[in-house]
Amino acid sequence: MxxxxxxxxxxxxxxxxxxxxxxxxxxxxxxxxxxxxxxxxxxxxxxxxxxxxxxxxxxxxxxxxxxxxxxxxxxxxxxxxxxxxxxxxxxxxxxxxxxxxxxxxxxxxxxxxxxxxxxxxxxxxxxxxxxxxxxxxxxxxxxxxxxxPSPKEQNGRFQCFEDSLCARAFKVTHDKQKGPLVFMRIYNGSIAKNQKIYNIQQDITEQNNRLYVAYADEFKDVESVGDGNIAVVAGLKRVRSGDLVCSSSGACQKAKTKMLKSLGRKDDATIDDLFGRGAKVPEPVFFCSIEPPSLAAQTALEQALEELQREDPSLRVTHNEETGQTVLAGMGELHLEIIKDRILKEYKVDADLGPLQIAYWESPLERVTNKHTYETKIGTSKQSVTVSLSVNPVGNKEVKRVLRFDKSADASSNIAGIHPKHMVAIKTGVDVGLMHGPKISSPVVNTEVVLHWFEAGRGTSSSMITATVTQLVQKLLRDSGSDILEPIMNLEVVVPDEYLSTILADLSRRRTSVNNVFIRGNSKVVSAHCPLSELKGYSTILRTLSSGTATFTMEFLEYQKMSSVEEEKAVKEVRGF
Missing domain, CATH: 3.40.50.300 (P-loop containing nucleotide triphosphate hydrolases)
Structure with a gap:
């Protein structure tokens, strides 16, 4: 207010x-x-x-x-x-x-x-x-x-756990004395000191060593915390924000069975929401490289990034094998600036951030099928892999399973005989192959990969299978060609009436689609859709145009295909030539 x-x-x-x-x-x-x-x-x-x-x-x-x-x-x-x-x-x-x-x-x-x-x-x-x-x-x-309402007064979706524990980790912090602290809302049952808990999303079991109830910035030691309350749990090293935990894997399976039975049908959305991937976090739209000021600070930087990822699920840290760089991905310029500031203030590491880049996606143009055989000899062991795959564009619909199987009689018979260890290697190869598109090495989306045939010689390693599948997926993507998709943002600009025409004129030069202009209090509000690439450094520009009187907010809307002219600009920006 x-x-x-x-x-x-x-x-x-x-x-x-x-x-x-x-x-x-x-x-x-x-x-x-x-x-x-x-x-x-x-x-x-x-x-x-x-x-x-x-x-x-x-x-x-x-x-x-x-x-x-x-x-x-x-x-x-x-x-x-x-x-x-x-x-x-x-x-x-x-x-x-x-x-x-x-x-x-x-x-x-x-x-x-x-x-x-x-x-x-x-x-x-x-x-x-x-x-x-x-x-x-x-x-x-x-x-x-x-x-x-307390959890008991809600619709009862957590009652499938009966008297056993069910809790959601909604916040993770790191205390210098107490170590990582996980804040949990207890939906059902209770959590006790030194209790083992099962993380449903990550399929792991951990044991806490201390239990607290928070009173602002003070923590009181307790032996247990019951449903409806918020517990602060110490000693958990793997739990992240958004994870759902319970007392054991057996209790999880029992609750899942009971929920399926009570629904009377297979309700995938409800089951996945409760037992699936946890909190849904939007994909990052900005990324940049991050480097320590010296080799001596490398370990401290890695620790900082690991802890910050646990606290903030929207922050992604990856390692680029080609360049050897650590890549930081987040939801915006301010987000990454805050991360850098926290690394400096909390971990005393003055990290260097590279130039901000847009998180583009790529999408294949047409269906392509090919077969690849790879043979090599390592010592006295002969290793061979033969695999046949198709890359199939699926438009803008959400793809829950990227790898699908050919349902023809011959293919089904062959696929049924694949060893589970080899199937894991195939899936890994597909995932790795789709991480880098043919144009600007961006992640590939809107894609299904169909497995038609697979053979592996005796003693062939999983890494060999993964590498062969990755090579074939990359070749199929090059043969198919791709479109580049760019992130589009929901933009809202609050501006005094005297600067409205100036702001609208500037937005029109940024490929912006203005949806509405309305009055809020003494100001005008511009609601629009705009490509993220056009909003780099927009806060500074907006302050300049409005003499510091205008403000803006933006949130991710969707990915859209770029025009050929804009795609050419994006390729030049990413490649540098």
């Missing part, structure tokens, strides 16, 4: 459209000299004001005599809340009828009605504040406890 373009009405409209149920505004802003100084608690009719850092607050009861204007606004808002909630809660409606007035309803009765309506998903409680000024933090925490 401290932003110049803050608009409560627009926010509530957005909540109503996105969540498809009416918002219930529990607070009103209290302004002092046109700046947010506190909030008006509509239900209790109190004015809550905050100190400079937001930690100290004062509550003052509003009265009709001393605070007529504020009291009148608060009473009107309170009546609207009671009127709305009584339409969804019969008990509150009866209390209103008995009292024959909206003004005589107690705060406890209204709070109970709001909670029941929230649990039924028919209203959304809304509170106000400013994270920058720490205004409204306490009331937000109180509202979470008062109105939001």
């Amino acid at each position: 401290d932003r110049a373009d803050a608009d409560i009405e627009a926010c509530c409209d957005s909540v109503k459209k996105k969540l498809d149920c009416p918002p219930v505004l529990l607070q009103l802003p209290y302004l002092k000299e046109d700046k947010l100084a506190g909030v008006i608690d509509v239900l209790s009719l109190h004015l809550v004001t905050y100190g400079k850092d937001g930690k100290q607050l004062e509550r003052a009861e509003l009265t009709e005599r001393s605070d007529l204007e504020i009291w009148t606004r608060a009473m009107e808002a309170r009546r609207n809340i009671i009127d709305t909630i009584s339409g969804y809660n019969d008990e509150l409606a009866e209390i209103v009828i008995e009292n024959d007035s909206l003004d005589k309803i107690s705060t406890d009765d209204v709070t109970t009605g709001i909670r029941k309506a929230t649990l039924s998903n028919v209203v959304v409680p809304v509170v106000l504040g400013s994270s920058y000024k720490n205004i409204g933090v306490q009331s937000l925490m109180d509202a979470i406890v008062m109105y939001l």
Whole structure:
């Protein structure tokens, strides 16, 4: 609420459209000299004001005599809340009828009605504040406890675990004394100190050594934490943000079987959401190389990147075998700048970042089939591999399984006889082959690889099979040719009216598709789609064009095929010639 373009009405409209149920505004802003100084608690009719850092607050009861204007606004808002909630809660409606007035309803009765309506998903409680000024933090925490459901009051999808543990790791931090700390929301059962837990996403078992409950930045040692609470777990080395954990692999399988049975059919979306890959993280759109300032700092940099990846699933760190460089990929320029700053401040490594590059994709143009045989002799061992594959473009639909099998009679018979160890090597070869496209060595998407035939001589190593499959996939991609796909961003620019025409003129030069221009508060908002390549350094340009008065936000939308002219520019930019 401290932003110049803050608009409560627009926010509530957005909540109503996105969540498809009416918002219930529990607070009103209290302004002092046109700046947010506190909030008006509509239900209790109190004015809550905050100190400079937001930690100290004062509550003052509003009265009709001393605070007529504020009291009148608060009473009107309170009546609207009671009127709305009584339409969804019969008990509150009866209390209103008995009292024959909206003004005589107690705060406890209204709070109970709001909670029941929230649990039924028919209203959304809304509170106000400013994270920058720490205004409204306490009331937000109180509202979470008062109105939001515990896991037991939700739809019961975690009840398939019965009495055993089920928890979601939602945050990972690294403490210099305590080591890695994993914050977990306990959905079901409880977690105990020194308990072994099974990570469903990574298929591994680990044992914690300490258990805490967090009180802001203080941690209290506990022996166990039950459902509905948040546990801080020490001693886990592999758990990442978004992972789902339970007590054992057996408990996981039992829960999965019970869920399938209760659904009465195979619901892949629900099963995959709960037992599958964990939190869905968008693909990175920017990447750059990162190097330590000296060889002596290499180990410290590697440790920093490993820990930061655990904390932030949207950060990707890979090693380019061709150049020997470590590559950092993230969601934007600011994201990577923050990572560099954290490495410097927290790990004391002044890492060097290379120039930012766009994360392009490539997509094959046509179906191509080929067969490849490779024979070699290592010592006295003769190794041979014969494999037949097809690369098949599949448009823009999501491909869950990249490797598919030829279903003809001869092919099915051959594929059925492939040793599981060889099949793993084939899949690895396909994955590696699709990592680098033929034009600019970008990842290849919208593709299926079909296996038609496979033979391997006795004693042929898995690495030989993987290398042969990778070579064939690369050859098929070169024969097929490819289009380059670029990331398109949802862009929103908030700008004063006097600079609107200047900003629109600049956006038109950036291959931008403007969807809408509307009013928000005293500003104009431009909603548009724009290629990410056109937004490099846009924050500096926008400040210059608007004399520092405009702001923008952007988020990834989709990948789109580039025109031949823009594709040529992208190839030149990536290759350098």
